[in-house]
Amino acid sequence: LTPGCLSLRNTRVGSIGDKNLQVEKEVTPRFVELGTPAEIRTEPDIEFRVGQGVNKQREQSKVFKLTSTQDKQQVKLIIAAAYRQIFERDIDPYIVKSEFSSLESKLGNDEINLKEFIEGLGCSKLYVKEFYTPYPNTKVIELGTKHFLGRAPRNQVEIRKYNQILATLGIKGFINAMVNSAEYIEMFGEDTVPYRRFPTLPAANFPNTEKLYNQLTKQNDDLVIPSFEPVAIADRS
Structure with missing residues (x-):
């Protein structure tokens, strides 16, 4: 048996051996199969699919930004927007006169910026009375992230973090x-009233924020991100 005979025997048509010459079938991963559309999608169809789950509120959101304190009408408008964001309602003039007139005056005279004004509203007696005293810490954290960051808490890790701050430094801490977090500075800076955002990461944050903003705060004290049954509310008065 010569090398030439062996080569002719192994490489002729119909005699492919097991070594080197066997053709392997390529297997398409299952996730690729599921992600490949079965039909040809047009541009309107793609736009419709992209817009699923996104309501018109995202397009209709108005951002209030303080550009100059010289325009007193604009300052008044910004202050009213801040009250609605932090307290979820318009504030009556007699309450403003008794508690917030000093803050408004400092903002109008450039003694403080808008971020410091927002922080002052959160540390006020009215905010403590409305959104801290009646609720357990977990609900306080949900309302706090809603009012100051425009979203629901991301996860239990963030809730534990703020829970420790509440336990050690109190509501003002x-x-x-x-207000001094990197997220707040990046999103709102020192001249923008916090507003409702539409976060997409983590994925659960989008529906949680939607649920939190659609709740009537004074008529529903359910937790959006429950971890356990809350114990009896302690009297903080």
Whole structure:
């Protein structure tokens, strides 16, 4: 048996051996199969799919930004927007006169910036009475992230973090931590009233924020991100 005979025997048509010459079938991963559309999608169809789950509120959101304190009408408008964001309602003039007139005056005279004004509202007696005293810490954290960061808490890790701050530094330390966080500075800076955002990461944050903003705060004290049954509310008065 010569090498030439062996080569002719192994490489002729119909005699492919097991070594080197066997053709392996390529297997398409299952996730690729599931992600490949079965039909040809048009541009309107793609736009419709991209817009699923996104309501018109995202397009209709108005951002209030303080550009100059010389325009007193604009300052008044910004202050009213801040009250609605932090207290979820318009504030009556007699309450403003008794508690917030000093803050408004400092903002109008450029003694403080808008971020410091927002922090002052959060540390006020009215905010403590409305959103801290009646609720357990977990609900306080949900309302705090809603008012000052425009979203629901991301996860239990963030809730534990702010819970420790509440336990050690109190409500003022909690407000200070949010207003001076990197997220607040990046999103709102020192001249923008916090507003509702539409976060997409982590994925659960989008529906949680939607649920939190659609709740009537004074008529529903359910937790959006429950971890356990809350114990009886302690009297903080």
